[in-house]
Amino acid sequence: MPELPEVEVVRRGLDSWVSGRVVERATVLDPRAVRRHGDGPRDLELSLAGASVLGAVRRGKFLWLPIRLADEAPDAAASVALMAHLGMSGQLLIEGASAPLERHARVILDLSERADAPSQLRFVDQRLFGGLWLSPLEPTSDGLPGGTGSGDPSIPVDGAHVARDVLDPALEAGTLYASLHRRSTAIKAAILDQGVLSGVGNIYADEALWRARLHYLTPASRLSRAKVAELLTHLRNVMTDALAAGGTSFDSLYVNVNGASGYFDRSLNAYGREGEACAHCVAAARPGRIVREKWGGRSSYRCTRCQRVPRV
DNA sequence: GGAGAGACCTGCGAGC
């Protein structure tokens, strides 16, 4: 399932294949994929027709394409963003118009001709947790670029609630500590909260907590400033490692814009390793094993020995 | 305002 590294791989693909092109036609095949567009699928189709794509930006797991609408001046800055969230199973694929339509294709954008690039951007989503919609751009609250891939201090209204993500150099450990220090909730819930820091999903939360030797139920407010800085470093490292590997893929649900899967799942130490020996413990000749536990409606993986249950 | 639970959604595998 797409998390921050996977979304960044997709963003880079969109930036190279879609930026500078015009949407000649938008076709919504399944209205459920654009349900977050308040004015309905027909309005989305009409708004996108003739719009120019000016880039590809990401904050956390939210992607957006700043666009200039057809009725705006050719030199005008983007006033609106085409938002995209991949949810659990979303894919944004660049394909030729003659390529067979995917079973779960939901939206098709026909793009202006470019000799070296296919002509369609397709949004494919099996489970429909993701979607596309339009959102107006507004200035960022801190005057900094809105996200990765942008030099422009603007952000979509629908992305303004999302905190800066793990790979954003503007996110500082001190800011994260101040945010966590106010929370009595479990550390895993805190780092999954996109309003605290963005881009962390279930897989990488478990991996970073394993690297930091923290139990997922440890109260966020109990972490020292140094431990928060260490956790942020682990989060950044695990994301960077995953990005270098092209993302994590357990099945065909996550692919880049060319349809290729990543291979970081082979490097995971906690997530999906139920019953296996913990790598920390193997190195220290201890008997720790990875267990899977249900928490918050989803699975959490931890080592029984180096991620012990916190004392209440 | 913070925290937790439930809903959304579909394909797959297990169990009967």
Added chain:
DNA sequence: TGCTCGCAGGTCTCTC
């Protein structure tokens, strides 16, 4: 063989 059920999980909404 075919049916039912549980599971996977990011985000939003609702309730307390």
